[in-house]
Amino acid sequence: MSNFYSVGVNWKQKNDINFIDDNNDGFSRRARIVTELLDDFFVRAMIGGIGAAIVAGPVGCFVVWRRMSYFGTTLAHSVLLGVALGFLLDIELIFAVFIVCMLVSSFLLLLERQRYLSVDALLGVLAHAVFAAGIVVVSFMETLRIDLMGYLFGDILSVSQTDITWIFVTASISLGLLIWHWRSLLSFTVDQDLAAVEGVPVNYMRALVVLLVSGVVAVGMKIVGILLVVSLIIIPAAAARRMSVTPEKMAIMAAIVGVISVVLGLFSSLEFDVPAGPAISLAATAIFALSFIIPTRFISR
Amino acid sequence: MTPIENEGESHRTVLISAEDISIKFGRRPILDKVSIKIHRCEIVTLIGLNGAGKSTLVRAILGLSHLFAGKVSQMNGIRIGYVPQHINRDSILPMTVKRFLRLGGPASREGLETVMEEVGAGAILDTAVSSISGGELNRILLARALLRRPNLLVLDEPFSSVDASGKIELYGLVELIRDRHQCGVLVVSHDLHFVLTGSDSLICLGKNDYCSGGPKDIVSHPLFRDIFGYQLSEQFLLSRRELETKK
Structure with a gap:
């Protein structure tokens, strides 16, 4: 099971690669420790995962409150098309994914105006159409050798320093926007008309929620993969x-x-040699199950 | 939205005025050339058949729907307190009454307690919004509207989940609030008792046309009789006579 569809990388191989070139004498000791730490793929995975989880949790709350989990799934399914276009146009992947997510959401807003199909059905059409398109485009680019399974199930152990930078930039911007517009977003979630009368720019809020979910999907897909990114958003919030x-x-x-799930998931991945992304999702699910077992009087005050 | 000159405290100040507004959903006309004016300290009641466009008219006044024709003008510096028919208050979103009231704007604990007393809601500031009763929710929504110190209060079938005696009390409260806050009130209501005794002016929406006027004039209008029936008009005249003899 250690190389389940070649998800992640085998631990032993990875450990061999690390700590080999240790002759950077020009660095001060502290700088060398930091560099070595960031050289360690496990530490990079931990930092990247925690960064994604910190923003996925609060954004996930809005997804849960506004009943948008299928919308999140649709965005996740459009990731592959984003990745393919990123390779084709040679732009940063997270950025390409983000743009495709925004395009898909705008298209959905347009489609919502017709009254023959429910949003639920539209999402069902859109999610799988975009996913299929993504796979077809990827299949045209065989020379580029995209690791399809890596994108489907996540490849947290291959998180690079550039990825970490992108994750933290996206997370800071998202959290900043979330805190800045917190009251308006909440008011908008409770009742749109009431919020609008009280002066909340509701169209902007609607777009903001879509933007935030797109951002989280774009960073989260690196951690747990296209098929599980919604779990990073929904399960901690639930x-x-x-x-x-x-x-x-x-x-x-x-x-x-979310942060506890990432830590637990990564360590159990190390301990039992199982794929890291699914281990994180399962760790979150275990906490979710636990939250139902603990009596309310201990936790809800 | 066109601004109207604020004429100060006068009772004849027009708070909001809609002129010949028409609204269509797709090709289906919902409202056709409806005009409505609300003055300070005036309670205007909106009645009508189901599907006649009551909520659409309210949304137009609030500036929430796209007008096909006509215009809505608001007084400069208007503050609208809106009490919707219902809100999303399921327990997915954890929220106390206190937190809910503060969504409309910052308020001190004392301010919240005062307004809760004014609307007659008990000590439920720390209760979850999802677990209060329908009647309590009606009062909470009214409280949130009042916290904005409105000069126009818009209530869309506000007390639908209250029993008959509770309704009389709450409509009494609306009149009290009008007197205390010197605000105009637009209320959508099916409650005949309030419609005829509480309101200063009535707007009655039919399928294709509408009529408006004071409660005395409107009872003889065929459209009003269509909606509430001949009998009800008779009943009103009776209760009216009772009131006059009491005085």
């Missing part, structure tokens, strides 16, 4: 629900649950 009495607490709890 697990946080029974532990919170206010929306703020739920958002913070969701981030904490």
